[in-house]
Amino acid sequence: MKNKMVAVKRHTLLYRVLHWVIAAEIVLLLISGIGVSDYICATFISRGGARGFHIVLGLAWIGTITFFLYYFMMVGEYKWFGISRIGSAIDFFVHELKSFIEGKKVKSPISYSAEEKKYVEKIVLTEVLAWWGWFALWIIMVLTGLALLFPESLNFINRFCFALLPLSGRAVVATRFIHLVVSMVFIVYIIIHAYASWTFGMVGSIFSGTNEEPATND
Ligand code: HEM
C-alpha cells in the first residue's frame, strides 16, 4: 500500500541560511583562489586583490562552518549522520550501485511518523557518506589554507604535506598543491551533491524548508 504524503518542516531557516552562505563562500573562495593560483592562469581578477579577498573570506568561512557544525550538533541533526551509521550507509550505497546497474529504481528510506510528529528516518543513507566527505574536504582546506597563511607557526602541516609530495621540492609548494587539488575536488563534489539532491527530490526543501514526506502509523 502506498504511504500517505504529509507536508513536513525539514530544515529550519537558520540551517538553510547557513547552507547557502557556506555554498556562496565556497564559490567565491574558488574564484578568488584561482585568481592567486600559481598553476591556473586566470587573468580576470587582479592577483593582489584576489589574495586579500581570499584570505579574509577564508577566515570568515572558517567561522561560518564552525558555527554550522555547532548548530548541526545542537539541533540534533547530527544523530542522522553519526559515525555509527557509516556501516549501514556503505551497505545502502552498494544497494544503490547494484540497482543502478540492474536499471531498478531505489526506494527512498525516508519516512515520517504523523502520530509522533517526527521523522522515523530523515535521510537517504548515502547522505551520511556525503556529509563525512564534506567534513574531510573542509578540514583539509582549513588546515592547508592556514598553513599557507602562517607557514612558520603551522610548519608541521607543511612538513606533513611535503612528506606526502616529496617531489614538490619545498614544503609550502606541497601544501599549496594539495590546497589546489582539493579545491578542484570541491567542484566535482558540488556537482554530485546537487545532482543527488535533485534525484531524491530534496532541492525544494533547502530553499523553502518544507517537503512532502511519506507518513507511517495512519
Ligand atoms: C559549495 C556548495 C555546497 C556545500 C558546501 C553544501 C553542503 C551541504 C551540507 C554539508 C549539507 C548537509 C548534509 C548533507 O545532506 O550532505 C547539505 C544539504 C543539502 N544541500 Fe548542499 N551544499 C552545497 C551546494 C548545494 C547545491 C548547489 C544544492 C542544490 C541545488 C544543494 C542542495 C542541498 C540539499 C537539498 C540539502 C538537504 C538534503 C536533505 O534534505 O537531507 N547544495 N549541503
Ligand code: HEM
Ligand atoms: C573551500 C575553501 C577554499 C578554497 C576552494 C580555496 C582555494 C584556493 C586556491 C585554488 C588557491 C590557489 C592555489 C594555487 O594554485 O597556487 C588558494 C590559495 C591560497 N589559499 Fe585558499 N581556498 C580555500 C580556503 C582557504 C582558507 C580557509 C584559507 C586560510 C584562511 C586559505 C588561504 C589561502 C592562501 C594563503 C593561499 C595562497 C595565496 C598566496 O600566497 O598567494 N584558503 N586557495
